Amino acid sequence: MLVQALGQAMLLGMHIPDGFLSAPVALLWWVLTIAALAVAVQRLRGFDERRVPLMGVMAAFIFAAQMLNFPVLGGTSGHLLGGALAALLPGPWAGMLVMACVIALQALLFQDGGLLALGANVFNMGVATTLAGYGVGMPLIRAAGGRPWGLIVAGFVAAWLSVMLAAFLTSLQLVLSGLSAAVVFPAMLFVHAFIGVGEGLITVAALALVATTRPDLVPALAGSLDARALGRAMSRGAMLTVTFIGLAIAVGLALLSPLASADPDGLERVAEDHGFIERALDPAYNLLPDYTIPGLNGPLSTVLSGVIGLLIVFALAYGIMLLIRGRQESGQETTR
Amino acid sequence: MWHCFQRGLAGSSGERYNTAMALASSLDPYVDRASPVHALDARVKLALxxxxxxxxxxxxxxxxLALATIAALLWWAILRSAVGPGLILRRAFIAxxxxxxxxxxxxxxxxxxxxxxSPGPLTITITDAGLVAFVAVILKTWLSVQAALLLxxxxxxxxxxxxxxxxxxPSMLVAMLGFAYRYLFVLVDEAERLLRARESRAAALPGRRTxxxxxxxxxxxxxxxxxxxxRAYERSERIHAAMLSRGYTGEWRSLPARPLTSGEQGLLITGAALLAAIVWLAHWR
Incomplete structure (x- = not known):
């Protein structure tokens, strides 16, 4: 019930409003964001300054693309966040600035995400998503040597990972600001494991369409793809490979998450929070009886609960996929 | 433009941005009103x-008490702004x-x-410290959104x-933001047309699974x-070509910002000092 309500809230987005982040956390991420954007502006200066109109329109494109959605299950809908797509289409540095503009506009025009929290929001959804999307996506595309499955796997993994990374960073900031790690991490990563699958599918299809129709536009994809083969996107084998790679990365992330949050940042808050996290573990785990791991406490328990949660997510996703496929196949037989 | 597809689209995000866009366009009328807050330099308002x-x-x-004092300062500004306080208070629930x-x-x-x-097998204990933290976060979020809305x-x-x-x-980011704002509504229209096209080709009976x-x-x-x-890319190519034909060289020129008057500087310093004093008193008294 609680996790569901949380899920509904998180589903609406990762835009942290003001009031949630403690001042040191918000300011720390402002510094990180300013540093990343300064590097991006430096990289594009002179070389790409003429392309400012293009990048501005691309920001408007990402914003509009986030409006597009499709029904998933039970009244929820899948839609795009766009970080990985922005990194793979206009390039990583341009994509970073594009995403920063999108998130800043959402905060300024629609109060979607706070002003003090803007640094954290831009970092989570703009900087981290584009760096991860490009850093993971490009090597995979290159490793595939231009074969179409490279684009499919790379697009999916990059998009899924960028969403999970953004969710992880958002959770980390909330936990550092005093929210309970035992609630925030499982809830955020659980919900975004699904959202990431939608992101991955949309990103792959969008990349495939652009690569097929205008491969000249996209430096990352130019000349490395066979347009005909891309028409048959998303075969069953490719999807399975993607699922297993995703699972492996997810488990890795879950293992890292509490360790990263245990990493002292020099913020005295952290120590204080850890005091309460350990004490808070008991009541919080009562809420999530499935995650109760008797005899364990502290980071190890969070790690295990994270891994278990992810395994459950994947089992659920796989089961639902089988169900849908079964229903579809039986439907086809009866109509034949 | 909004009502066209409000019905058919299942999903939170699309509807959310529809309402968000509608909200944004309905903030425009307030921008043209006359009040001391409107007349104040945007730099002072942004900094405050x-x-x-x-x-x-x-x-x-x-x-x-500290929260209430900050709220009083903010509401004093809202009351002087000729933007209905009801509007801002209501819209601040967006978060x-x-x-x-x-x-x-x-x-x-x-x-x-x-x-x-104890609903069912669960036991939930609400603590006093927890309740205080919860109410504080809610109030802070509500007030912060109000401040952004007023700006x-x-x-x-x-x-x-x-x-x-x-x-x-950096001027590059400012220029990008300006472009994004200029073409936001154009591309949202474009996205709406795509959604409407899909809707019109995807018949669904009410209550049935699509x-x-x-x-x-x-x-x-x-x-x-x-x-x-x-479509966005090709549009940006046309825009770029049109700008080149009008002499665009990649440089952004604007009038130099005028220095703040002493009155504006005074307001800025007084406001910042008041806020600093409130925070200081809240911490050490």
Missing amino acids: TLALVLALALVPAGRW APFALAAMTLAFTRPGAPVVTL MATSRFTEVLGALRSLGL GGTIAWRAEVLGGMVGTLFL
Whole structure:
């Protein structure tokens, strides 16, 4: 019930409003964001300054693309966040600035995400998503040597990972600001494991369409793809490979998450929070009886609960996929 | 333009941005009103808004007097702004869904138990410290959104961009933001046309499950996103060519910002000092 309500809230987005982040956390991420954007502006200066109109329109494109959605299950809908797509289409540095503009506009025009929290929001959804999307996506595309499955796997993994990374960073900031790690991490990563699958599918299809129709536009994809083969996107084998790679990365992330949050940042808050996290573990785990791991406490328990949660997510996703496929196949037989 | 597809689209995000866009367009009328707050330089307003939001974040939970003082300062400005206070208070609930996440504070913070609920097999203990933390976060979020709303309802977007430039945002980013704002509504229209086209080709009976697997639906949507990208890209090429033909060289020129008057400087310093004093008193008294 609680996790569901949380899920509904998180589903609406990762835009942290003001009031949630403690001042040191918000300011720390402002510094990180300013540093990343300064590097991006430096990289594009002179070389790409003429392309400012293009990048501005691309920001408007990402914003509009986030409006597009499709029904998933039970009244929820899948839609795009766009970080990985922005990194793979206009390039990583341009994509970073594009995403920063999108998130800043959402905060300024629609109060979607706070002003003090803007640094954290831009970092989570703009900087981290584009760096991860490009850093993971490009090597995979290159490793595939231009074969179409490279684009499919790379697009999916990059998009899924960028969403999970953004969710992880958002959770980390909330936990550092005093929210309970035992609630925030499982809830955020659980919900975004699904959202990431939608992101991955949309990103792959969008990349495939652009690569097929205008491969000249996209430096990352130019000349490395066979347009005909891309028409048959998303075969069953490719999807399975993607699922297993995703699972492996997810488990890795879950293992890292509490360790990263245990990493002292020099913020005295952290120590204080850890005091309460350990004490808070008991009541919080009562809420999530499935995650109760008797005899364990502290980071190890969070790690295990994270891994278990992810395994459950994947089992659920796989089961639902089988169900849908079964229903579809039986439907086809009866109509034949 | 909004009513056309409000009905058919299942999903939170699309509807959310519809309402968000509708909200944004309905903030425009307030920008043209006349009031002391409207007349104030956007740089001062932006700096004071940021200072107020920072001050709210710095007030420890449970210091209600400090929160109330900041709220009084903010509401004094709202009352002088000729933007209806009801409008701002109501619209400030936009961050309400996220407030659910703060609810967990009420029963994860250690402290003296206040209420113990036991729905089914669960036992939830709400503590006093948790309740204080929860209420503080909700109030801070509500007030912060009000401050941002006041800024945007009393300043033109171009003025805010100018203020951001004066605060040191690189001119490349300022120019990008300006472009994004200019073409936002154009591309949202484009996206609406794509959605309407899909809607008109995807008949569905009410209450019935619509066809296709989730993967197929995602593929359709991915195609729409790709199409939108191509249209946006080609539009940006036309814009760029039109700008080149009018002498654009990649450089951005604007009038130099005028220095702040002593009155504006005084307001800025007084406001910042008041907020600093409130935060200081909240911490050490």
